[in-house]
């Protein structure tokens with residue numbers, strides 16, 4: 001039987017599998033390779049830190065879903081893709097051949113200038129590992145007296161800082177001091193000025209100190225661009241994404257940063273039997289931000305095109321919308337929202353986010 005390998009149980013693949021529960025692929029063995037039974041829903045991670053959700057509420061059981069979709073599950077990581085041989089190598093050394101390959105492994109945290117930091121450093125990804133390390137940190141005796149430094153001025157860094165600042169039923173901070181080091185472009189550089197203003201005001205109200213500078217690791221210190229030194233007890237890195245190194249040596253066409261290059265069908269520019277969606281890929285015809293929204297929206301098209309590839313049908317193009325709804329939780333059951341130039345905030349925005357997020361996870 002011909003084989004389709006699905007690499008990673010990322011947001012896009014979960015939705016693809018959901019489609020196939022109702023209408024499985026014909027005469028194709030589907031194999032899902034994932035290092036964990038669980039896929040964490042990133043949109044709820046700040047809410048988990050803030051104490052709004054349990055871990056169980058933020059994750060999806062990829063194993064059960066794959067079983068329902070008739071896929072075979074291999075609990076392992078892909079260590080190598082040999083695109084010219086239509087083969088992957090797993091971390092345990094096993095080789096698997098494929099007829100078609102679909103890649104949705106996301107990206108890893110780009111540590112950049114934090115590499116080599118000698119103190120405790122938590123990377124936000126992979127989420128499963130982050131969740132365990134953060135829980136262990138909170139259980140340690142000095143956690144509430146600690147200085148926590150978030151590095152990264154994007155939505156993730158801002159949300160995590162706010163979650164730590166006003167967490168739990170009491171609304172007490174999870175650290176004595178919280179610093180947010182954003183880089184020279186400041187907070188939320190990719191967002192509209194209106195939402196940036198709302199975020200600056202909220203972070204200030206929560207007592208979070210913002211440093212609009214680049215941080216460089218030097219032993220246990222973070223040296224800022226102006227020479228100032230921070231010596232936090234814990235550094236949390238939300239410093240953007242970088243491609244997994246095995247993609248650069250895969251033989252697949254990749255962009256300058258090592259992400260898989262795909263066309264409007266989510267199909268590899270070099271190997272037509274390979275597809276990719278989510279943070280792992282870059283469109284060759286347009287620039288898209290790396291966000292769960294795009295991974296989720298590309299999923300129905302990926303599902304259709306994998307069916308078309310395996311059943312010799314016609315491909316569909318993925319047309320991303322001009323604007324997407326972004327909702328940033330503020331840790332205190334309020335949220336800031338943006339849709340294009342529109343910016344809004346308040347309790348109702350958090351309730352909307354809570355509803356959307358719960359519905360997404362509950363849908364599995």
Ligand SMILES: Cc1cc2nc3c(=O)[nH]c(=O)nc-3n(C[C@H](O)[C@H](O)[C@H](O)COP(=O)(O)OP(=O)(O)OC[C@H]3O[C@@H](n4cnc5c(N)ncnc54)[C@H](O)[C@@H]3O)c2cc1C
Pocket residue numbers: 007008009010011012013033034035036038039040042043044045046076077078079104105106107124126155156159160238277278279280290291292293294295327
């Ligand atoms: C704190 C935080 C909050 C965020 N909130 C939002 C939000 O509200 N809205 C939004 O749109 N975006 C949000 N994002 C961004 C969002 O998380 C990503 O864009 C999204 O997860 C990308 O989805 P994906 O399908 O590409 O991959 P992922 O969701 O990252 O999933 C990839 C999967 O592949 C697996 N994998 C990795 N390597 C391998 C391998 N070698 N072999 C097999 N499997 C592998 C991983 O274990 C994982 O399960 C947030 C990010 C962070 C850090």
